[in-house]
Amino acid sequence: MKTTNAEYRLPTAAAFALLLCLFGCGTPPDRITLLPNADGSVGNVIVQSGGKRQVIDKAYTRADVTKSGAIEQASDDQATVQAHYGDLLAAQPPRPRTFTINFVFDSATQLAPESAATVAELKKVLATWPAPHLTVVGHADLTGTQEFNDRLSLQRAQSVAAFLIRSGIPAQQIEITARGKREPLVRTADGVPNPANRRAVITIQ
Template sequence: MMLLVLAACRTPPDKIILLPDPQGKVGAVIVHSATGEQTIDKAYAGVDVSSSGTIQTTMDSQAVVQRRYADLLAARPPRPVTFTIFFLFDSATELAPESTATVRQLKAVLATWPAPEVQVVGHTDLAGSQDFDDKLAMRRAQTVAAFLVKQGIPAQQIETAARGKREPLVPTADGVPNHMNRRAVITIQ
């Protein structure tokens, strides 16, 4: 007969560490357990929560966190990236000259992005009627979606929507054209 003794077996504590966003901003997290709560609001501060609910605060440096959790941090998905492509007046296919560089940047990001999910939202300026602008905005979104499919993004990973003149980048009076509002916004996540 075999006897197995598990002496002093402990479940490791749950660990929560607060990381800053890419711009260095830090929010706050309130950690609740069976026996209390703790707020962490400093970069690289953390808590260990034992199976009994005891909360112990920790504080590491960025270098320590980067070294200790390098594999975990490397496995995080990329943060969403947004691109804006501008169109010529009343066109759903002709891009404004300033969009050429944006298209190059978009292609470069797509070439390195693992399994992208893409949202494309078409917009117009306030020069046309609501119905006309809604249709034009959708055609702009569909033009960009077709381009993305040609770049190798599966169509089922692309969502299109149109806002028409409802969300102008530059507010103007109704009926007033503005080139900054003739756009498609592409978000890759």
């Protein structure tokens, strides 16, 4: 139950910061603790209360918003946060993970050699993920027509989905879509091949 009129917001969608927001529940202050992402990177969050504003951008930094609206910033460490909020952290679902699998030129079934390690890691993560929901987005490079690449990128997404189903993921937990050559990872001139663009992106959440 929120006890102040403070506002907490990420400045951009790209921040991907995980916030531990512990609202007052009858006991001030409201507390916002910034946790690092799984890869160790840290986003940032803006805390506003009345006319006051502070940016939190360091891992395990917290902002306490008092009943009067004051913002008090302090730092904790991982052990302290885990000791105080371990049960809460353990109860949250796993953070989304993204994997990129690359294909050889003009193929929807033959993977690029460097994708073997990605597939192995993907299988390892899926084995421990509770009730995963997966989104698979197929892509193509900028060679060929739009129509051809729409078909090819969809076939790539379907190929990955079939692999996931064989790995034990129920089909109803998998969504597929295709972007053709509309969203290249590496921008090239039209008609120029690039192996990084021949891919399927799998997001687990």
